[in-house]
Amino acid sequence: MAKVFIYPATSLILSDMVERWGHSPLGAAVAVREHIQTPGLDSPPLQMTPDDPKRGLKYAAVEVPSGVRGRMSLFGPLIEEADAAIIVNDADLAFGCMGCARTNELVKYLIRKRGIPILDLVYPACDEDGVAFVAAIKAFLSDLPGGVP
Amino acid sequence: MSQPVRVAQLSCGPEHSGVQKEIYDAAAAVNAEMFFPDVTLNDIRESYGAFGLEARSADLRLAIARAKALVEGRVDADAVFIATCFRCAEAAIVRNELRRYIHENSDLPVVSYSFTERTTSGTLLTRMEALTTIARRRALLAREVQEGLTMGVDSGSSTTKAIVMQDNEIIGFGWVPTTNVLGSAEEVITTALEEAGVKRTDLEATGTTGYGRFLIGNKIGADLIQEELTVNSKGAVFLADRQHGEATVIDIGGMDNKAISVQDGIPGTFTMGGICAGASGRFLEMTAKRLGVDITELGPLAMKGLSAEVPMNSYCIVFGTQSLVNALAAGSSAEDVAAAACHSVAEQVFEQQLQEIDIKEPVIMVGGTSLIEGLVHEMGKLLQTKIVVPPHSQYIGSVGSALLASGFIRGDIGEGA
Structure with missing residues (x-):
């Protein structure tokens, strides 16, 4: 079983596909769950505090907006932990949305820099592309160690 | 307690910056x-x-959709708060355009703010208070005439001022540099009452504003404890006799600056803050000290100099002071240095704050720094307009407070007061 980072990290469809073909998805749900389940914090809605953008300094310098660094504090550790990644470019908002374009650029760059197996796709624009899109994801996940054929 | 004011939030990044709770807390406080x-x-x-x-x-796309829903009346709100990350260029463009779009296409009061992870509810409180006051107390803010015998106290970061007014006339003044907040207030109140020839018990209503407003207001049992954005707007248009129509109020303070776009004496959009003390009156105080002149002499001195002769950038007060020292060491005249300091502060305010509101004439400068002739001159040059400095402009907060407090004599204070 491989740990697969998904982009957009909020995509429930991608998360479900990764699980379905035998792997563990690394996405926003994992990072946010950790925050909201940490006892003693009271910082709704995500339970993020000003310490999180400071943790994000590991991935982006202080002149980078705090929102980018805060997001990187969530996604950066997941990228480091990942064995593989699926990137879906130009996804529809309904498919998954990361909110900040600058974070998106940095997240995708850091994934590509890792040198792990990556499936880089464009979001399908028609049914035919959609079928090929799912098939490509299935093939990629099945080929990863521990993947379901 | 009255119904809460419903403030629509259009934002990008506060949750991930860990400051959403600060926004909630500032809102709850008002x-x-x-x-x-x-x-x-x-x-x-x-x-x-x-x-x-x-x-x-x-x-940001979501914020745009939300703004359109508000303007088109598909969602009801009393006010709008737009917040995006500091240093994000894309967000700054969207923030400005949304503020302008809402201001031009609706009656909703709107304030925009760029935050960092260091933003606290305390930083946001004055802005949130002003926003809710505009939404909640329109009846009070519509007041144009001071009635009865009232007093206003303005506890600023640099100076504390008090004004006693009777039947729309100022009859007593008090002014001291702020040291101990309560002690300074007591001193100016005593002076103003003595000059007015009235006793404290004669006062029919009192108001406080400025940083020390809560402490002083609670101590003296003020009827009105109000932030300086709305109070200064009223004071400015009252003293400048521009109560109707559009105006822009600029108050370069000792610690922060306010730029307010006003319609009929009520703020429409406003900004408050400043990136650095280099854009505040504090830099001019330092300049006067370094030149060995009293702050009251800096303005006339600057009028005799040429700002273009001395390169000075007070974006940061440390570097600004360095430019100042270097210029003097290189033989620049005190007049040119004074003019350059005034130009630099005016330029910082122009670049950092005045781009965030729509400048509408007349432009009224108020507060202690409006007495620095050189600063007013430089601001006029930058804005290419003749700046109005009303009489007693340094007492703007006290006058606005005394004027608004008179609304409490008969009780026309508006919902939620």
């Missing part, structure tokens, strides 16, 4: 309630296309 206007995915796609600004960040 009995306001933040909410995110509901929009559908289709709304986002359509609104984003119709608005025409090609933002790449999805949260």
Whole structure:
């Protein structure tokens, strides 16, 4: 079983596909769950505090907006932990949305820099592309160690 | 307690910056309630296309859709708070355009703010208070005439001022540099009452504003404890006799600056703050000290100099002071240095704050720094207009406070006061 980072990290469809073909998805749900389940914090809605953008300094310098660094504090550790990644470019908002374009650029760059197996796709624009899109994801996940054929 | 003011939040990044709670706390402190206007995915796609600004960040697209929903009346709100990350260029463009769009197409009071992870509820409180006051107390803010015998106290970061007014006339003044907040207030109150020839018990209503407003207001049992954005707007248009129509009020303070776009004496959009003390009156105090002149002499001195002769950038007060020292060491005249310091402060305010509001004439400068002739001159040059400095402009907060406090004599204070 491989740990697969998904982009957009909020995509429930991608998360479900990764699980379905035998792997563990690394996405926003994992990072946010950790925050909201940490006892003693009271910082709704995500339970993020000003310490999180400071943790994000590991991935982006202080002149980078705090929102980018805060997001990187969530996604950066997941990228480091990942064995593989699926990137879906130009996804529809309904498919998954990361909110900040600058974070998106940095997240995708850091994934590509890792040198792990990556499936880089464009979001399908028609049914035919959609079928090929799912098939490509299935093939990629099945080929990863521990993947379901 | 009255119904909370419903403030619509259009934002990108506060949750991930860990400051959303600070926004909630600031709103709760002034009995306001933040909410995110509901929009559908289709709304986002359509609104984003119709608005025409090609933002790449999805949260900014969402903010655009929410703004359109507010303007088109699909969502009800009392006021709008726009917040995006400091140093994000894309967000700054969207923030400014949304503020302008809402201001031009609705009656909703709106304030925009760029935050960092260091933003606290205390930083946001004055802005939130002003926003909710405009929404909640329109009846009070519509007051144009001071009635009865009232007093206003303005506890600023540099100076404390008091004014006693009777039947629309100022009859007593008090002014001291702020040291001990309560002690300074007591001193100016005593002076103003003595000059007015009245006793404290004769006062029919009192108001406080400025940083020390809560402490002093609670101590003297003020009827009105109000932030300086709305109070200064009233004071400015009252003293400048521009109570009707559009105006822009600029107050360069000792610690922060206010730039307020006013319609009939009520703030429409405003900004408050400043990146650095280099854009505040504090830099001019330092300049006067370094030149060995009293702050009251700096303005006339600057009028005799040429700002272009000395390169000075007070974006940061440390570097600004360095430029000042270097210029003097290189043989520049005190007059030119004074003029350059005034130009630098005016330029910082112009670049950092005046771009965030719509400048409408007349432009009224108020507060202690409006007495520095050189600063007013430089600001006029930058804005290419003749700046109005009303009489007693340094007492603007006290006058606004005394004027608004008179609304409490008969009780026309508006909902939620």
